Amino acid sequence: MFFLLFYSLLATSKPLELSTISDELLINEQLNILQDPSANLSFEHALDQYNTGKFTKNANGKASFGFTHDVIWASVLINNSSVKSIKKVLYLDSAWLDSADFYFIRQNEVVEKAFIGDTIPFSARKNPTRMLSQQYTFKTGTTQVLMRFESKDPLLIPLFLSSEEVIQSNLIASSYFYGFLYGAFFILLVYNIALSISLKNSSYIYYSLYLLSFLSFNIAYTGHGFKFIWPSSVLVQQWAMIFFLYCYFIFGIAFCFEFLKLKLFLPKIYNVKKWIYAGLIALAGTLFLSGEQLLITKVAIILTSFLVIIFLSLGFLALKNGHEMVKFFIPAAFMGAGGAAISAVTTWGYIPYNTLLFHSIEVGMLIEMSILALALAFNLKEMDNARIIAEVNAQVDYLTQLYNRRAFTDVTMPQWHLGIREKKNSSLILLDIDFFKKINDDYGHAAGDEVLKGIAFTLKQKIRKSDVLARWGGEEFIIFLPSTNKAAAIKLANVMRKKIEKMLILHDGNSLKITASFGVAESNERSNKLEDLIKLADIALYKAKNSGRNRVCDIQETTEVKAGQEENNIHSLR
Ligand SMILES: Nc1nc2c(ncn2[C@@H]2O[C@H](COP(=O)(O)OP(=O)(O)OP(=O)(O)O)[C@@H](O)[C@H]2O)c(=O)[nH]1
Known part of the structure; x- marks a missing residue:
């Protein structure tokens, strides 16, 4: 009987020669496998099944058995042909097996066994390696290692035979x-x-x-x-x-x-x-x-x-x-x-x-x-x-690409204060397109937009780099001229006025002609506020509108300022 069993053990598989393994070897190809769907096969029964040739060769060195309730029994024969015992480690590159039971069998006798796996706390493990591993000293001759694996996660058993040093x-x-x-x-x-x-x-x-x-x-x-x-x-x-x-x-x-x-x-x-x-x-x-x-x-x-x-x-x-x-x-x-x-x-x-x-x-x-x-x-x-684009957009008028009202004040302020400190007068031009509403009404809003863009372009051509040009409101533009007296500002305003007068705006097959009215004011010692200068220019602009449009006006006298302010008040009440 013993010989029969021993014969069947040898016949089932060729042993793995320990001397051929230098450092580490994945031994799944050398395994013989028995898949137990009942999951209740005892060790003795499993060994019996092995000895009666029921284990089959592990096809293509399979390491993963996927999602299964089955228990996998695996056997490998390991031969030590040297005269000395060799210590090796069986190492599984898998940390989640519920059970990994190892039986070391020599001449059909279990000489050592070990039960490792997640069902045992890590603190109770004999070999505290992160992945599951089991050491064994292989004596001369053939040793059978019979293993039982079970998992509620995918059943993955990449099994390495390795040395402790490796x-x-x-x-x-x-x-x-x-x-x-x-x-x-x-x-x-x-x-x-x-x-x-x-x-x-x-x-x-x-x-x-x-x-x-x-x-x-x-x-x-x-x-x-x-x-x-x-x-x-x-x-x-x-x-x-x-x-x-x-x-x-x-x-x-x-x-x-x-x-x-x-x-x-x-x-x-x-x-x-x-x-x-x-x-x-x-x-x-x-x-x-x-x-x-x-x-x-x-x-x-x-x-x-x-x-x-x-x-x-x-x-x-x-x-x-x-x-x-x-x-x-x-x-x-x-x-x-x-x-x-x-x-x-x-x-x-x-x-x-x-x-x-x-x-x-x-x-x-x-x-x-x-x-x-x-x-x-x-x-x-x-x-x-x-964020930078948003900041720029917050400063720039979308239609004309000029500074908007808020940016005008931000940009002008430093120059305005410098002018006051250096006692240099600055001037301001405020201009408003004449009868602009009529352009919108007669030719449509898009035509009005073209006019605004055209005027912005013309004004840009005429100013210095140090001047600040902005769109002040709907059809109103403002220009701050640092270190410039009123006479020079009036001259510039007239150049601009004439240029606008000559402009031809083409829209939808129509050639539109426009004019603009200008109000000019110069800073003086009476006020150090920019808004006061803007108010003066506004009064001058109102004067230009009232005296027939397409002209440049300025403020001469204090009385004119007073009268202008009153008229402005009436104008804003309308
Ligand atoms: N197309 C266009 N029209 C605008 C824009 N902003 C304001 N407007 C128009 O500008 C017109 C201004 O009209 P009014 O304030 O009556 O002035 P006006 O027709 O130019 O008359 P005067 O200033 O008295 O010569 C209004 O019809 C506004 O709708 C804009 O961005 N695009």
Whole structure:
């Protein structure tokens, strides 16, 4: 009987030669597998099944068995042909298996066994490695390792045979990698939280939450959480990963909506945003309440795989609708969500396991994070540009591109005060187009606009760089002339008047002719207020209008000023 069993053991598989493994080897191809749907096969029964040839070769070195309630039994024969015992480590690149039981069998006798997995608190583990691992000293000859794996998450068992030194150096390398990854994420997180608070911009808040969810999810699925944060809580270990995966998906969608400015570029989708969020939260809530961990994980992984499609589709639609920032978003989403999708389908078992594919979410997110950091900085620059444009717009009259009334005062004030200090007189011209209402009434508002633009252009040609020209009101313009006396101002006003008189404005096949009236005033010692000078010019302008239009008038006497003010009062009462 013993010989029969031993024969069947050898016949089932060729042993793995320890001397051929220099540092580390993924041994999934060497495994023989038995999938147990009943999940209640005992060790003795499993060994019996193995010895009677019921285990089959693990096709293509499969590492992921996807979402399954089945228990996977795996066996490998390891031969030490040297005379010395060799210490090795069986290492699983998976931190979320519920059970990983190891039985070391020599000559059909169990010589050592170990039960590791998430159902045991991390603090109670013999080998406190982040991912599951089991040491064993292989004596000369053949040892069978029979293993039992079970999980409520995707059943992923990439199994490495490695030396302790390699595991240690891998741990150091991965500490550097995760130190860098978490450090970079942390800096970006703090930076974005600070930005979202100071700018009150929701896309930074959602990006921070998206980052935080990914960071937490990564800490959970890489085993860092179980090792360092919740070593005695099996419950947190079982639920944290899946909870953060849902957060990653939901905040990913929220970030995408805000970053792509869907309100502006895809309003139809933005308007149903609340329903989308409500639907996702209701779905997550229902699933979590059901307590069906395998189903919850399955849905989360399916959603994560689709995230890249959602991001890219919305990105391209927003780009089509003219959103500039998408040129950053599309490659970023392609790398980040694309990496997440590859990791998800690798975990799911749809593509064969390899370390790079499994960890592509981390690499992808790192690249995505760098591109989006650039994008958000670019966004800041755009906001700054928009602020500058808004400031300029607040100063400039849209139609004539001249300073507006507010800007006129801001720009003139320093020169006005300088003039007072240096005791240099300044002058002011106020001009108003004659019978402008008639142009609007006869030829339409657009024709009136053309006249205003034409006059602005003509006036601009005639002033000095130090003069300040502005649109004062509807059809009124103002010019401040520093260090200029009244005679010079009147001369300039007459040049302008004649030029306007000669102007021909072409509109819709009509040639329009216009004239303007001018009021000129000079500053004097009696007042140091700019508004008083403007009032004087206004009285002079009123005089020009009253004395027949198309002329330049100034104020001669104090009596004229008084009379003018009274008339102005009557005029404004009309
Ligand atoms: N097209 C156009 N018209 C304007 C604009 N701003 C003000 N107006 C018009 O300018 C006209 C000013 O008319 P009034 O104040 O009666 O003056 P007026 O017809 O020029 O007569 P006098 O000043 O007495 O010669 C009104 O019809 C306003 O609607 C503008 O930006 N574009």
